[in-house]
Amino acid sequence: MKYLLFLLLFLLILGVVGVASNPSPGFAALSLVMVAGSGCSLLAGQGGYFLALILFLIYLGGMLVVFAYSVAFTGSDYVEGWGTRRISLAAAGYLLLVWGGGVVLSTNLNEEFWTVGASFGEFMSLEYSLVGVAHLYMGGGWLLVAGAWALLLVLLAVLELVRGASRGAVRVV
Amino acid sequence: MSPYMLIILIFTLGLGTLITLSSSHWLIAWMGLELNTFAILPLMAQQHSPRAMEATIKYFIIQTTAATMLLFASVSNAWLSGQWEIQQMSHPTPLALITIALALKLGLAPMHAWFPEVLQGLNFSTGLILSTWQKLAPFSLLLQIPPTSSFLLITLGFISVLMGGWGGLNQTQLRKILGYSSIAHLGWMILIMQYAPPLTLLALTVYIVLTSSMFLTFLYNQATNINSLAISWTKTPMLTALTPLVLLSLGGLPPLTGFLPKWAILQELTKQGLTPVAALTALSALLSLYFYLRLSYATALTTPPNNLPATLPWRIIFKQPTTFLAVLITMSLSLLPLSPSVMAFFTF
Numbered sequence: 051m052k053y054l055l056f057l058l059l060f061l062l063i064l065g066v067v068g069v070a071s072n073p074s075p076g077f078a079a080l081s082l083v084m085v086a087g088s089g090c091s092l093l094a095g096q097g098g099y100f101l102a103l104i105l106f107l108i109y110l111g112g113m114l115v116v117f118a119y120s121v122a123f124t125g126s127d128y129v130e131g132w133g134t135r136r137i138s139l140a141a142a143g144y145l146l147l148v149w150g151g152g153v154v155l156s157t158n159l160n161e162e163f164w165t166v167g168a169s170f171g172e173f174m175s176l177e178y179s180l181v182g183v184a185h186l187y188m189g190g191g192w193l194l195v196a197g198a199w200a201l202l203l204v205l206l207a208v209l210e211l212v213r214g215a216s217r218g219a220v221r222v223v
Numbered sequence: 224m225s226p227y228m229l230i231i232l233i234f235t236l237g238l239g240t241l242i243t244l245s246s247s248h249w250l251i252a253w254m255g256l257e258l259n260t261f262a263i264l265p266l267m268a269q270q271h272s273p274r275a276m277e278a279t280i281k282y283f284i285i286q287t288t289a290a291t292m293l294l295f296a297s298v299s300n301a302w303l304s305g306q307w308e309i310q311q312m313s314h315p316t317p318l319a320l321i322t323i324a325l326a327l328k329l330g331l332a333p334m335h336a337w338f339p340e341v342l343q344g345l346n347f348s349t350g351l352i353l354s355t356w357q358k359l360a361p362f363s364l365l366l367q368i369p370p371t372s373s374f375l376l377i378t379l380g381f382i383s384v385l386m387g388g389w390g391g392l393n394q395t396q397l398r399k400i401l402g403y404s405s406i407a408h409l410g411w412m413i414l415i416m417q418y419a420p421p422l423t424l425l426a427l428t429v430y431i432v433l434t435s436s437m438f439l440t441f442l443y444n445q446a447t448n449i450n451s452l453a454i455s456w457t458k459t460p461m462l463t464a465l466t467p468l469v470l471l472s473l474g475g476l477p478p479l480t481g482f483l484p485k486w487a488i489l490q491e492l493t494k495q496g497l498t499p500v501a502a503l504t505a506l507s508a509l510l511s512l513y514f515y516l517r518l519s520y521a522t523a524l525t526t527p528p529n530n531l532p533a534t535l536p537w538r539i540i541f542k543q544p545t546t547f548l549a550v551l552i553t554m555s556l557s558l559l560p561l562s563p564s565v566m567a568f569f570t571f
Contacts, residue, residue, distance in 0.1 A: 193251065196238070196242060196254070197254065199235070199238070200257065200258050200261075203231070203262060206228065206231060206265075207261045207262065207264050207265050210224070210228055210232075210265035210268075211265055211268055
């Protein structure tokens with residue numbers, strides 16, 4: 051179990067360094083997938099399975115996909131990644147920073163100091179995402195309808211703003 | 224724009240304001256404000272010119288910044304006090320942040336720079352909605368929050384009156400002039416808010432009547448700058464005779480309606496012991512009066528050089544209905560004798 055945890059944390063940090071050091075948005079998005087995958091596995095291992103599931107669905111499956119499509123329009127000829135010396139040096143520098151920060155900030159390396167959910171003083175809260183969503187659909191009532199109307203309106207407003215001779219951009223003429 | 228789209232957007236504008244006006248929870252109030260922001264964006268971009276798109280994007284960025292500040296302050300308040308009630312805010316920092324966020328939403332100085340430029344990019348009807356309807360929801364929130372730092376509100380109010388007057392002095396475009404006049408009037412409203420909230424509502428209502436008259440007058444005359452205003456006397460002599468009076472009412476001169484809110488506000492300020500503030504604000508209102516006078520001068524008090532055929536548009540029958548404009552102008556000129564009942568209307 052410790053080895054699995056170590057592997058996931060290692061992939062997490064490596065992915066974060068990849069997001070920070072890659073100038074090409076395609077490679078950065080790929081590293082982001084690695085971050086999300088390992089982070090969600092960590093989260094699920096600690097009991098936050100619902101949040102991990104929702105993150106995969108909405109973040110990776112919705113937002114990242116839209117980002118990737120937008121980025122695909124801006125393809126460049128000479129893409130630099132970890133192969134070039136400049137970027138690999140930057141990535142190594144970030145890794146050094148993380149390692150140094152870990153050494154500085156860690157006092158007792160044998161203590162377990164994380165959980166899912168936040169407790170602050172007397173406000174105890176555990177993993178309540180699933181219950182929260184159920185409450186939203188159960189007790190929201192007409193407000194839920196108003197919220198859904200707001201989402202629909204934003205879609206219609208965006209469609210209206212890009213309607214024109216050629217759809218796809220904010221129309222200026 | 225397709226009529227289905229138009230009706231959805233106008234319905235949502237009404238829904239958003241109604242949600243904010245009737246909310247007691249900060250998240251619901253924020254939702255109403257966001258609905259208003261998004262619903263008006265396609266209306267602003269109707270003209271599809273680069274200037275209109277620029278105005279739309281500027282408006283969007285400013286409004287979402289203000290809404291994000293509002294959300295941050297309300298979440299901080301929920302963290303600090305444990306509840307989300309609008310009227311039960313207890314900590315001074317979120318209160319101050321919410322006041323500043325709502326001031327940014329309204330266009331109060333010193334967060335006013337976006338308002339005249341955004342107004343300049345719109346046609347008159349959309350500008351009218353922006354100046355009147357979009358002010359209702361933030362004001363309802365400002366009126367409900369508990370008293371905050373009085374220095375903040377007085378500063379916002381006085382600087383707005385000053386900047387509204389000062390900034391409008393150098394303008395020839397009518398929409399920018401109306402924008403600066405809006406900033407000045409909002410300053411008057413904020414000034415009195417912590418002492419007598421009914422007077423804020425009175426000032427808001429009178430301002431809405433007055434500015435609607437001006438927007439509709441300019442829409443009828445199709446006048447966008449002072450030069451086109453100067454030759455618009457040929458279109459409707461009746462409107463030309465009334466426009467200077469409406470402008471002087473905006474400037475706050477008795478015996479017109481615009482005098483009523485200023486009078487009541489100055490009286491209340493002196494009763495509260497803020498006579499220097501009252502005097503300085505009244506003097507700053509003179510700056511606005513100057514450019515209202517300049518507009519009435521151009522409209523009716525002088526006749527610019529013109530040739531004979533150009534003085535005949537009044538012979539053509541205009542198809543635009545003027546019933547609403549007539550009602551608004553009547554209200555903006557003659558409500559002062561009814562002051563006691565008008566003020567009683569707002570005292571609750």
